[in-house]
Amino acid sequence: MVRSFTHDDAGTPAAVWAHAVRERDLGGLEPSAYERLVVVAAHPDDETLGSGGLIATAVALGVATHVLVATVGEASHPDSPTHSRADLAELRRHEMRCASKALGLDEADVSMLDIPDGGLADHLDDVTAQIVSLIGDGRRTLVVAPYRSDGHPDHEAMGRAAAAAAHRTGATLAEYPVWTWHAGKPDDLPWDRFVRVPLTASARAVKREAIACHASQVEPLSDQPGDEVLLAANVLEHFLGGQELFALTPAEEVEDDRLDRLHVERPDPWGVESRWYERRKRALLLAALPRARFGRGLEVGCSTGVLAQDLVSRVDRLVAVDGSAAAAERSEQRLGETAEVHRMIVPQQWPEGSFDLVVVSEIGYFLSPVALEGLVARVASCLTADGVVVLCHWRHPVHGWPLDAAAVHRGFAQGGLPPVAASYRDRDVEIVVHADPSQWPDPQR
Incomplete structure (x- = not known):
């Protein structure tokens, strides 16, 4: 469900979402119930924002964790007067390495596919195959992916690829919203599918450090028009709380068309x-x-x-x-x-x-x-x-x-x-x- 919104819209305040969550008795997601965690993202920073706390928790528990990012996010500032797409690609690769290290991941635990930013839907079958190859036998594997109704074309395409891969491998699918928290409303979510992961103080601190690594997104590239901050304080507030929420779907309930x-x-x-x-x-x-x-x-x-x-x-x-x-x-x-x-x-x-x-x-x-x-x-x-x-x-x-x-x-x-x-x-x-x-x-x- 692609929405019309921009990063600088006022959006739905984090307090509104916090109230909606408190009104609901959500089940929990326990990372230790799985032997492997496979996290996929459309762009560098999606995995940190949506599931950085889960990744940090899983790594601390000794759960084998791998992150796969489809694009390098080179189209994040299309009108930048100071950074070309190539410049942004190099910068965001560096930021991804920094964030992954902060989350406790080794370099071998992270893969980047170099799919063109903004064109993920045109490579859906290849991306699905890459995720399948990474998962293998998905029993006792949790696949963490962007929410399929997140409102961003690349996020939704990556979510569909992960859902198909979960179906083919027998993995459980956990979807993390990103832009939904900013552009959506509480009534938009199928709350019966959502579960929560409480974050310890340590996991929250690790996630904050990893988010800060994505400096091109949380700070302006420069003071010139086209280099504005993409993840302003009102957006980041959605990701700095004491829990993360995921839409959970068993493999047998995920469709692959x-x-x-x-x-x-x-x-x-x-x-x-x-x-x-x-x-x-x-x-x-x-x-x-x-x-x-x-x-x-x-x-x-x-x-x-x-x-x-x-x-x-x-x-x-x-x-x-x-x-x-x-x-x-x-x-x-x-x-x-x-x-x-x-x-x-x-x-x-x-x-x-x-x-x-x-x-x-x-x-x-x-x-x-x-x-x-x-x-x-x-x-x-x-x-x-x-x-x-x-x-x-x-x-x-x-x-x-x-x-x-x-x-x-x-x-x-x-x-x-x-x-x-x-x-x-x-x-x-x-x-x-x-x-x-x-x-x-x-x-x-």
């Missing part, structure tokens, strides 16, 4: 209808099925329904599910009455009943590690006594997600399913069949 956008942007996003590689892969998968016919089948991650169209000839009834609304709609158009198609976010959502065949093709690595565990458990719980599970995944790294084919197939191998009865692997793809040996075809018949 990348795959849905991909299906909206491209009618055949993976080239499954046109590429020989894809046609060959489907033929290999179908040939790996140990029985000529199955009763009720399930395809998890059906995309546009091309593989499902082949599977319907091998089952009495097929259920096909996909998390993308656009993909599910396209599958439904393709399959018509030959299959049931549902939009479902797995593993949270799942079709009813049991299945003789479950096919998981090119979808496992688009889940977080914890969601993969949930998917394996779902498959195991719905499989009939003589059921078969077929996995099929691209063997190369998947940019922007933490898992790959090997990790997905290991997860299924450890999930209480029937044993691996067959596998096929080449340079690009691996197909694994889980089935009881009794289900394998008799070569004499």
Whole structure:
């Protein structure tokens, strides 16, 4: 929700926000509950203002902490007569190093991506991938990011990137407002999502020192027009109190629309209808099925329904599910009455009943590690006594997600399913069949 405001507006006084917080019984956020803290920011100083106290607290507790900043903030004073963008970039890099040291971070604990200041939304997928790479397996990780409704385009873009990364890795998301405190009103916030981190006197002192390091923002660059202070006393007052507030969202409640956008942007996003590689892969998968016919089948991650169209000839009834609304709609158009198609976010959502065949093709690595565990458990719980599970995944790294084919197939191998009865692997793809040996075809018949 981008607002129209400037830094020199009167804004909402800190006392108004303090009163609003006192009226509410907010829960707490305990940094020691996490093994890792990953803090992301759009510009140098965002992380200090919004979560400097949390960072200082986490570092003091021994929680592994890393800060990633997307831009160097070179556009903070676009009309400066004394500092070029290059000058500001160098200055703000130095200030970031100073603030990070004040917060207790080592140089290796801070990354800067050099995305153009003001253009973060144009690099959303790459930034998301960088955050995912930094997080890895997000269980017991707290991702701290700008509030997605902060009113600044770069802040909101960074918040969306962090939310997608939290979803993909299974991390918990904590969002810190910055400009909301200045330009927003208490009624603007979803207070039921907000939690507080009380700050000790030591954490407050460390945060004050770190804020002072961002001198280009808290002091004028010069006395000339265009070099005015950006974070005046009335703005800074929001960040110098005895607590910090965050909107907290578990990973399973954060949405990631990348795959849905991909299906909206491209009618055949993976080239499954046109590429020989894809046609060959489907033929290999179908040939790996140990029985000529199955009763009720399930395809998890059906995309546009091309593989499902082949599977319907091998089952009495097929259920096909996909998390993308656009993909599910396209599958439904393709399959018509030959299959049931549902939009479902797995593993949270799942079709009813049991299945003789479950096919998981090119979808496992688009889940977080914890969601993969949930998917394996779902498959195991719905499989009939003589059921078969077929996995099929691209063997190369998947940019922007933490898992790959090997990790997905290991997860299924450890999930209480029937044993691996067959596998096929080449340079690009691996197909694994889980089935009881009794289900394998008799070569004499």
